[in-house]
Amino acid sequence: MKTEVKSTCCYCGVGCGVLIETEGERIVGVRGDPEHPANRGRLCTKGATLNLTANPSYRLHYPERRAQRGESTVRTTWDQALDEAAERFAATIRQHGPDSVAFYISGQLMTEDYYVFNKLAKGLIGTNNVDTNSRLCMSSAVAGYKQTLGVDAPPCSYEDILQAKVIFIAGANPAVAHPIVFRYVEDARAANPDLKIIVADPRRSESAEIADLHLPIKPGTDIALFNGMLHVLIRDGLVDDDYVARHTTGFDALAEIVRRYTPEAVAEVCGIPAQDIVQAARWFGQSGAALSMYCQGLNQSVHGTHNNAGIIHLHLATGLIGKPGAGPFSLTGQPNAMGGREVGGLSNLLSAHRDLANPQHRAEVAALWGVPSVPDKPGKSAIDMFAALKSGEIKAVWIACTNPAQSLPNQAAVREALQTAEYVVLQEAYANTDTAAYADLLLPASGWGEKHGTVTNSERRITHVNSAVPAPGEARHDWDIVVDFARRLGRLLGTDGERLFPYADAESIFNEHRESTRGRDLDITGLSYAWLDAAGPQQWPCPQGAISGKGRLYEDGVFPTADGKARFVPVKHLATAETPDAEYPISLLSGRMRDHWHGMSRTGTVPRLFNLEDEPVLAMHPCDMRHRGLSSGDLVRVTNARGASIVRVEERPGLKKGRAWMPMHWGSQFMNTPGVNAVACDATDPYSKQPELKHAAVQIEKV
Ligand code: SF4
Numbered sequence: 116m117k118t119e120v121k122s123t124c125c126y127c128g129v130g131c132g133v134l135i136e137t138e139g140e141r142i143v144g145v146r147g148d149p150e151h152p153a154n155r156g157r158l159c160t161k162g163a164t165l166n167l168t169a170n171p172s173y174r175l176h177y178p179e180r181r182a183q184r185g186e187s188t189v190r191t192t193w194d195q196a197l198d199e200a201a202e203r204f205a206a207t208i209r210q211h212g213p214d215s216v217a218f219y220i221s222g223q224l225m226t227e228d229y230y231v232f233n234k235l236a237k238g239l240i241g242t243n244n245v246d247t248n249s250r251l252c253m254s255s256a257v258a259g260y261k262q263t264l265g266v267d268a269p270p271c272s273y274e275d276i277l278q279a280k281v282i283f284i285a286g287a288n289p290a291v292a293h294p295i296v297f298r299y300v301e302d303a304r305a306a307n308p309d310l311k312i313i314v315a316d317p318r319r320s321e322s323a324e325i326a327d328l329h330l331p332i333k334p335g336t337d338i339a340l341f342n343g344m345l346h347v348l349i350r351d352g353l354v355d356d357d358y359v360a361r362h363t364t365g366f367d368a369l370a371e372i373v374r375r376y377t378p379e380a381v382a383e384v385c386g387i388p389a390q391d392i393v394q395a396a397r398w399f400g401q402s403g404a405a406l407s408m409y410c411q412g413l414n415q416s417v418h419g420t421h422n423n424a425g426i427i428h429l430h431l432a433t434g435l436i437g438k439p440g441a442g443p444f445s446l447t448g449q450p451n452a453m454g455g456r457e458v459g460g461l462s463n464l465l466s467a468h469r470d471l472a473n474p475q476h477r478a479e480v481a482a483l484w485g486v487p488s489v490p491d492k493p494g495k496s497a498i499d500m501f502a503a504l505k506s507g508e509i510k511a512v513w514i515a516c517t518n519p520a521q522s523l524p525n526q527a528a529v530r531e532a533l534q535t536a537e538y539v540v541l542q543e544a545y546a547n548t549d550t551a552a553y554a555d556l557l558l559p560a561s562g563w564g565e566k567h568g569t570v571t572n573s574e575r576r577i578t579h580v581n582s583a584v585p586a587p588g589e590a591r592h593d594w595d596i597v598v599d600f601a602r603r604l605g606r607l608l609g610t611d612g613e614r615l616f617p618y619a620d621a622e623s624i625f626n627e628h629r630e631s632t633r634g635r636d637l638d639i640t641g642l643s644y645a646w647l648d649a650a651g652p653q654q655w656p657c658p659q660g661a662i663s664g665k666g667r668l669y670e671d672g673v674f675p676t677a678d679g680k681a682r683f684v685p686v687k688h689l690a691t692a693e694t695p696d697a698e699y700p701i702s703l704l705s706g707r708m709r710d711h712w713h714g715m716s717r718t719g720t721v722p723r724l725f726n727l728e729d730e731p732v733l734a735m736h737p738c739d740m741r742h743r744g745l746s747s748g749d750l751v752r753v754t755n756a757r758g759a760s761i762v763r764v765e766e767r768p769g770l771k772k773g774r775a776w777m778p779m780h781w782g783s784q785f786m787n788t789p790g791v792n793a794v795a796c797d798a799t800d801p802y803s804k805q806p807e808l809k810h811a812a813v814q815i816e817k818v
Pocket of ligand 1 (some may be wrong): 124125126128129130131157161162163293295296431
């Protein structure tokens with residue numbers, strides 16, 4: 116008999132609800148959940164083919180260990196595997212201290228999984244070395260929100276897209292990366308022919324095709340554009356002086372800076388016409404309801420935090436925030452990057468949006484967990500963590516639900532780090548990711564359709580995700596693996612792991628996390644699994660006694676800062692980490708394709724998802740191709756000092772001379788050459804520590 120179970124799509128941060136159709140213990144179908152507020156039954160190609168990924172042949176079924184690097188793995192038992200891991204971690208901690216171990220986890224995990232990983236590192240072991248692939252994704256958005264609005268909270272809802280009069284898409288390509296959000300944009304356009312859509316993107320992306328104004332800015336010049344638009348808003352009297360005076364601080368200092376960002380000066384920096392900058396600013400400022408949407412084009416930059424602040428400034432200056440159809444809206448990359456941030460799953464954060472640097476916050480978390488203290492020394496963020504593995508400062512690493520050997524920039528350095536590490540544990544659903552080759556111990560984890568817990572999408576909406584089928588073989592839930600390991604490690608370290616990790620199920624972890632949010636900006640003390648099942652997915656905050664979650668933040672103009680006011684930050688244009696030169700003359704951009712997700716460990720198992728493109732293609736401008744004697748279809752070597760990738764080149768419209776574009780999805784698991792991350796830049800933003808994955812200077816030559 117067939118049954119349907121409510122879950123979510125496990126790909127992007129739109130967080131679409133799905134109904135998983137099962138027959139016995141098999142997934143046989145999937146469709147969009149018509150009752151889920153995020154998607155109302157709609158799915159993109161990735162979500163609609165999720166059932167085809169439920170193929171056990173790609174999965175890791177049993178714990179496996181490797182006696183030596185380079186040797187094949189052999190099957191082991193869970194007891195032997197977790198005892199070995201606990202002994203190796205305990206020995207390392209005893210000999211070298213708690214900071215000699217690290218955890219590198221994932222925005223694909225459930226919030227409950229994230230919570231126990233965080234508690235294991237910061238509460239039981241006493242290290243803040245727990246970071247996540249969300250560092251590659253949203254950490255600049257986090258830092259941008261905190262610097263300007265006070266806390267990491269996207270203020271808008273998807274419904275606001277339908278009410279916007281101007282939609283400003285910057286550094287994002289939702290037509291392929293967040294397709295169901297883009298359906299909202301298309302619906303808004305259909306309902307309102309006067310809607311203006313502005314897209315700022317160095318490439319004429321799929322999203323730019325419906326734009327009324329495309330701003331093909333030079334890579335990395337976003338701050339110049341936003342400051343130039345602010346200059347025009349001030350010059351043309353489009354600033355809401357009353358809002359600025361009552362609800363913000365720091366405007367005058369920024370206004371002084373942007374005096375120099377005339378449209379003509381900015382046109383020079385950004386490589387776009389001055390009148391287009393004026394037009395964009397006027398549409399924005401005169402709209403009465405401007406919504407901006409942004410993602411990795413702003414985040415994955417050495418000034419990603421200030422990119423985010425720059426676009427938020429436009430809303431604060433015009434008072435277009437906390438109103439219907441208005442506000443800055445960061446589109447979350449991964450399905451549960453938000454949930455991870457909520458439980459403090461980054462090396463500089465603590466539970467419920469608390470800060471590691473704040474002694475009061477550390478004391479609160481220590482009290483909640485029943486531990487003497489939480490260490491104050493900041494942990495290593497992703498790039499620094501792998502550098503510390505390479506240098507030997509970190510000896511042992513536990514990686515969960517992510518594939519750093521493919522997804523981190525400067526792959527050669529990351530792979531050397533993994534090779535150098537004394538001990539690598541990989542907790543993973545899939546058997547053959549690039550990282551698996553470096554693992555001393557492989558622990559099989561449950562995957563989509565099998566997991567149980569909660570996830571939070573881009574609009575702060577928490578969904579209760581149910582298991583539809585059991586995991587294959589001996590695979591276990593991520594939280595369950597962590598809890599079992601924590602208890603064993605606690606016994607060896609003389610810490611009461613049983614007391615700290617008493618959980619019998621995901622719900623008991625959720626309930627502890629819920630309590631940690633009491634009185635915080637993201638207070639969810641009103642939620643429970645039962646309530647989410649009965650009332651449906653809810654947006655936070657949703658404190659005890661609330662009858663529903665909150666759709667829009669800051670409607671009262673009060674911000675969660677010490678003085679209740681939002682802050683303008685004195686941001687200035689700075690260069691990208693690498694400037695094209697004679698040796699590496701091409702600006703290489705990277706991005707997503709419609710039918711694939713991240714490193715393709717899941718979408719790469721579905722043949723029909725290769726119909727659009729069956730290999731990664733480097734897109735180039737015809738002049739750059741002619742200059743190199745290239746024709747479409749030729750194989751080219753893309754190189755810089757970090758590495759090389761060999762791919763086919765094609766002349767594609769939408770790129771300016773001197774720029775090339777390559778999809779991010781392929782790695783050596785799917786072709787005989789490393790992907791774009793072989794050459795991707797690992798320089799980071801000073802505040803968010805997010806690497807500049809979006810831009811690198813390269814040379815391109817015929818093979
Ligand atoms: Fe899944 Fe994102 Fe597509 Fe929705 S938009 S179906 S969450 S990949």
